[in-house]
Amino acid sequence: MRCEETRDLAAEIALGIADGEERAEALRHLSTCEECRRALEQLSLVADELLVLAPVEEPPAGFESRVVEAMGLQKPPGRRLPRWLSPRWLAPRVGPALATAAVTAAVLVGVYHDDHQTAERYRGILDQAGGQYFQAEPLQDENGVRSGVAFGYEGSPSWLLLTVNPAHRGDVKSAELVTRNGRTIPLRSFKLDSRGSWGGAIPVKLYRVGSVRLLGERPGDILQASLR
Amino acid sequence: MSGLAAGDRDAATAFTRRFQARVYGLVLTIVRDEGTAEDIAQETFVRAWKHARTYDPRRGRVATWLLTIARNIAIDVIRVKSAEPLDPDLVANKLQQAGVGGSPADQGAPPDERERVRAAIAELPLEQRRALFLAAYLGRTAQEVSELEGVPLGTAKTRIRTAMLRLRDSLETKNEV
Numbered sequence: 001m002r003c004e005e006t007r008d009l010a011a012e013i014a015l016g017i018a019d020g021e022e023r024a025e026a027l028r029h030l031s032t033c034e035e036c037r038r039a040l041e042q043l044s045l046v047a048d049e050l051l052v053l054a055p056v057e058e059p060p061a062g063f064e065s066r067v068v069e070a071m072g073l074q075k076p077p078g079r080r081l082p083r084w085l086s087p088r089w090l091a092p093r094v095g096p097a098l099a100t101a102a103v104t105a106a107v108l109v110g111v112y113h114d115d116h117q118t119a120e121r122y123r124g125i126l127d128q129a130g131g132q133y134f135q136a137e138p139l140q141d142e143n144g145v146r147s148g149v150a151f152g153y154e155g156s157p158s159w160l161l162l163t164v165n166p167a168h169r170g171d172v173k174s175a176e177l178v179t180r181n182g183r184t185i186p187l188r189s190f191k192l193d194s195r196g197s198w199g200g201a202i203p204v205k206l207y208r209v210g211s212v213r214l215l216g217e218r219p220g221d222i223l224q225a226s227l228r
Numbered sequence: 229m230s231g232l233a234a235g236d237r238d239a240a241t242a243f244t245r246r247f248q249a250r251v252y253g254l255v256l257t258i259v260r261d262e263g264t265a266e267d268i269a270q271e272t273f274v275r276a277w278k279h280a281r282t283y284d285p286r287r288g289r290v291a292t293w294l295l296t297i298a299r300n301i302a303i304d305v306i307r308v309k310s311a312e313p314l315d316p317d318l319v320a321n322k323l324q325q326a327g328v329g330g331s332p333a334d335q336g337a338p339p340d341e342r343e344r345v346r347a348a349i350a351e352l353p354l355e356q357r358r359a360l361f362l363a364a365y366l367g368r369t370a371q372e373v374s375e376l377e378g379v380p381l382g383t384a385k386t387r388i389r390t391a392m393l394r395l396r397d398s399l400e401t402k403n404e405v
Contacts, residue, residue, distance in 0.1 A: 011392035012385070016300070017369045046396045048292035049345045050364045051299060054254035055322050059266055063252070064244040067273045071240055166375075195372070 002029070006036045014043035135206065137225040139164065139214065148196070148214075150225035154206040161199035162192075162212065168223060169196040171216040177202060180210040244273050250291060251298045257322050258302040258365055268305060272298040303367035316361035348398035352391050359387035360395075 006026045012018040013026055030037050139148035139162070148164035164172055175190040175198070189200050202209070206227065214223040251272050256265040275297055276283075283293055349357060355377070362368040362376065374384035 008385070008389065011389040012363070012370060014392065015363045015388070016296075017363050017367060017388075019369065019371075042396055043392050046392055046399065047364060048289075048296070049395075049399070050360075051254060051292055051295040053345055053349075054250070054257050054295070054365075056249045057253035057256055058249045059252040059269055060262075063248055063266065063269070064241050067244045067248075067270050068237060068240050070270055070274050071277045194375075 003033060003036055006030065006033070007039055010036070010040045010043050013040060014047040016047070135227060137227055139212075139223045139225045141168065141223055142220060147223050148225075150212050150227070152206045152209070152227055157201040158204070158206040159199065159201045160187075160206075160212065161197065162190075162214065162225075164192060164196040164214065164223065166196060171221050172214045172223065173216055173221075175212065175214045177204065177209050178211045178213060179204060179208050181208075182210075240273075240277060243276075247291060247294055248273075251294055254295055255298050255302045257319060258299065259306055264305065265302075268298065268301050271301055275301070299365070299367070306366070316358040316366070319361045319365050344399060345395070348395050351398065352394060356387045356391035356394070359384060360391040363388050 006029045009018055009022055009026050013023055018026070030040060133154050135152040135154070137150050137152070138146045139150055141147050146165075147168040148162065151161040151163075153159050162175065169192055172192060175187040177185040177187065179185065185203060187198075187200070187202070190198050192198050209227050211227060212225045215221060248269065252265060252269040255268045255272070256262065259265050259268065272294065276294055283290070349360070352360065358377065359373050362373045363370075368376065370385045370388060371381055373388065374381045377384060379387075
């Protein structure tokens with residue numbers, strides 16, 4: 001990446017919204033270019049200033065005591081774990097994100113390290129999440145056109161992350177699993193978000209799933225990923 | 229900060245009291261739910277405490293360091309919750325209201341500095357302001373801004389970049405006066 005491209009991307013980097021790959025390229029350039037580094041620093045200051053504008057509002061009474069308890073600096077009298085941090089709430093929601101991160105990490109490791117190290121890292125990631133394997137397969141329409149990706153994770157629980165390309169998002173209404181022995185299991189919590197993704201725990205082991213099907217209103221509206 | 233890093237309870241309490249209104253205010257602006265905002269604000273201080281030793285004063289003020297942590301957690305939470313995208317105009321209104329009067333609990337940037345930033349933003353064209361708020365407060369990528377605003381990706385990128393450059397120029401100009 002050259003100076004001009006780096007400067008074009010500097011605002012997004014300063015705001016923390018740059019795409020990972022582009023950001024990595026820009027950072028490589030920044031490590032050797034003092035002028036671009038200075039330009040980014042100026043924009044980072046602007047990004048900092050923006051946060052300073054936020055309204056100031058006192059939290060509920062006793063907030064600082066709860067914070068100090070959470071730090072473990074005071075004996076906690078029955079501290080409430082934030083609901084969104086509890087494993088039960090978080091696991092099915094962040095699982096897919098972890099899978100994506102792990103798959104991405106495995107790919108990146110593959111680029112920069114030899115196969116042995118890649119395997120080591122991959123095993124380590126799976127150990128962390130108590131899993132067996134990750135899988136990523138294309139979602140295709142009836143003509144075989146790629147329309148998204150199904151990421152799968154075999155573990156306890158097993159889960160799926162489905163992403164659908166913009167052109168197909170409007171057609172998808174529901175989803176189901178078809179097991180290897182032909183049983184159909186509807187994914188009742190399935191609902192694509194505004195970015196065309198859904199993720200969640202599935203009620204069977206991933207290795208028992210033969211395919212994932214996303215269904216539309218008409219019989220022909222099917223996107224399918226084979227997990228065999 | 230040194231007291232916080234050392235695990236001093238009184239220092240941690242004082243640190244939290246000093247910045248809690250600023251952190252909670254930012255998070256509430258982003259997530260719009262008091263319970264969730266309190267959880268996130270709490271997590272912000274816990275993370276700050278855990279990473280206090282790595283804080284480098286040369287890289288920015290404590291307030292902005294803390295607010296960046298808070299913003300990032302809040303953005304992660306609204307993404308995990310798949311919350312409806314917040315209208316950037318609502319954020320703009322809240323920021324304008326925040327400018328009226330000020331608050332004794334404001335321990336962040338000096339008031340004149342905040343006013344300079346706010347005035348510079350008010351001078352931006354509406355579409356640039358919306359793109360900037362979506363990116364800065366809601367963590368939306370250029371691609372997402374493009375989809376939310378119904379404009380090509382290149383246009384979204386230009387709006388974000390131009391807004392940031394104009395803001396930078398305005399601040400530099402006003403700093404020189």
